[in-house]
Amino acid sequence: MDDFKGNAVHGARRVWVPLVVAGVLLALTAVEGLLAKALPASEPVPAGTVIEFGSTGQVSAQVGEGWTLDRTASDLHSGLLLTRGDVSVRLTSVEFSAGKPDNAQEMWDGMERLLGVARHSGTEVWLGEPTEFDTKWITGGLYGSLQVDTAIGTAFVLPADDDAEAVEAQVLGPFDADQADWTAATEIIDSVAFDEDDDTGETA
Amino acid sequence: MTAQALALPRAPRVDVRSVAFWVMIAASAYGLWTLKQNSVPTMLAFPPSAALNVAVLLSCLAVGVWLARRVMRPVQAPPWNGTWLALMWGGLAACGIAILMNTRLLSVWSQSLGLEAASDWSAALTAPLNEEVAKLAGVVLLAAVSTRLVRSAADGLAYGALVGFGFQITENFTYGLNGIVMAGGVEPFTATFQTLWIRIVLTGIGSHWAMSAVAGAGIGYLVSASGRSAARRVWVAIGCLLLAMGMHFLFDSPFLGGLAGTLAKPLINFVVVMAVYFVVRRAFRARWTAVSAEEAAAGTLTEDEERSLSRRRSRRLHLRAFPAGPEREAQARVQRLQLALVEERVPALAPAEAVQPWRDAVAEARAAR
Known part of the structure; x- marks a missing residue:
């Protein structure tokens, strides 16, 4: 009865069909990997560009001179990764759909909890105590020192007026990064605004 | 002669010496490792959310497997060993492979399309290709594990549904954890609950299980010893795969936005899979009736x-x-x-x-x- 052909995958096909299946999956993975490597991962951003992001494009940030956008790590619906020299700025749009925090401190605590994921992944993360600050567009923000492995920098929480959403930002770079790059990163943070039209530059 | 002395004259349904079986085991081991790397740090950082996720996962597994086995195949449920292999492939192997492939293809879209187009369309251009192919590979492998597991479009549909269901459960699990990140780590338990609620109650009816059931029916038709021409079987299988990819594309696309769209898209997929199900079921029952009549005559x-x-x-x-x-x-x-x-x-x-x-x-x- 073992010779009974219940389906078309019998005899030698029972050997080569699974090998072909595995080969197709490996080939597809390899082709997609090669394509991803062949394309440029980042693009320079013209000075003065205002990028709108967030689930409905409700957040904007203006980028100064010398920045590049990491396209593979950026998504207009959720956040951006910008780099200049050795300094990187990660802007993440957060909507507190699960529960509106009472204040920025709760948002900061949430961000600290999320950094715990990196700790459990084996990354050394240290977040300092937050200090209040305001920008031209945002009041009641918090910032504090941040260290991720050997990179140092600052973490920011920039809440919207109604505390229903926020932008969480991480500015990181090596200890000896150029001071001009740090200053340029701070300018991006200062430019973050909610639902504000900005006609000073082109929109990406 | 006692009943115990009568041996059922059938060959084993799962051949553990087959190449396909070990391909499934190896790919599932890789998938398990990938999921561990992706999920364990978040689970350790948010234990209550992880506990909720595991509880929901196990409940869905029990209910879904019962439903899939009870409803999706006419006459009788597929054997348990095939059921577990299908769930294992979907939940571990296909998910692990999809995570790897999706990362690469999403990167391709974000680099080749504009940032705005990539943000809107990359999911719809990535998942239908990578995830449907990864899931469908499981049904093909099941057909090669034993010539007795996948012998008809009805078998393909049932195993496709089980593979897709395994995928859906694991994906829900990872999304349940991702929901915490999306909500900024604030109210993590509620964030996980909300994500699971949306993915199970609102969209679960027309998600991965439905898409893979359609594609799986095509593979069942392709490998069946039905007497149909090879060209016809190939075209039906390709058609079913393309239909499943189309369902997935609709599901992930920005079309039909808002709450109404979120509800409508899985309902459309459900209607499609039910249409395929009734066609497959009718053909299976017709063949069953003919064979039964012959055996009654004999x-x-x-x-x-x-x-x-x-x-x-x-x-x-x-x-x-x-x-x-x-x-x-x-x-x-x-x-x-x-x-x-x-x-x-x-x-x-x-x-x-x-x-x-x-x-x-x-x-x-x-x-x-």
Whole structure:
């Protein structure tokens, strides 16, 4: 009865069909990997560009001179990764759909909890105590020192007026990064605004 | 002769020596490792959310497997070993492979399309290709694990649904954890609950299980010994895969936005999979009826048995006509052998004489009552 052909995958096909299946999956993975490597991962951003992001494009940030956008790590619906020299700025749009925090401190605590994921992944993360600050567009923000492995920098929480959403930002770079790059990163943070039209530059 | 002395004349349904079996094991081990890397740090950082996720995962597994086995295949459920292999492939191997491939293809879109277009369309251009292919590979491998697991479009549909269901459960699990990140780590338990609620209650009806069931039906048709031409079987399989990819594209696309769209898209997919299901079910039942009639004419089935064999409820009612105890148990054994016999003959190209051992076993069991 073992010779009974219940389906078309019998005899030698029972050997080569699974090998072909595995080969197709490996080939597809390899082709997609090669394509991803062949394309440029980042693009320079013209000075003065205002990028709108967030689930409905409700957040904007203006980028100064010398920045590049990491396209593979950026998504207009959720956040951006910008780099200049050795300094990187990660802007993440957060909507507190699960529960509106009472204040920025709760948002900061949430961000600290999320950094715990990196700790459990084996990354050394240290977040300092937050200090209040305001920008031209945002009041009641918090910032504090941040260290991720050997990179140092600052973490920011920039809440919207109604505390229903926020932008969480991480500015990181090596200890000896150029001071001009740090200053340029701070300018991006200062430019973050909610639902504000900005006609000073082109929109990406 | 006792009932225990009668051996069921069938070959093992899962051949652990087959290449396909070990490909499934190796890919699932890789998938498990990938999921561990992705999920364990978040689970350790948010234990209550992880506990909720695991509880929901296990509940869905129990309910979904029962539903898939009870409803998706006509006449009787697929065997348990095939069921677990399908779930394992979907939940571990396909998910692990999809995570790797999706990362690469999403990167391609974000680099080749504009940032705005990539943000809107990259999911719809990535998942239908990578995830449907990864899931469907499981059904093909199941067909190669044993010639008896996938023998008809109905088998392909049931195993496709199980593979897709395994994928859906694992994906829900990872999304349940991702929901915490999306909500900024604030109210993590509620964030996980909300994500699971949306993915199970609102969109679960037309998600991965439905897409893979459609694609799987095509593979079942392709590998079936149905007597149809190879070209027709290939085109049907390709058509089913493209239909499944289309369902996935619709599901992930920015079309039909808002709450209405979120509800409408899975409903459309559900209607599609039900249409495919009824076509497949009708063909399977037609073949079953023809074979049953032949076996009744050959004396293997009585008229009552022929009438009652194809439906679970009528089989139970048929058995209840026998006094509880050894007599009913003996008849139940006859019934199981008859089911196995007709199942063996469902492939149209199966030579009638090949199932003679099943006929002999039925006769032997009947004599032993």
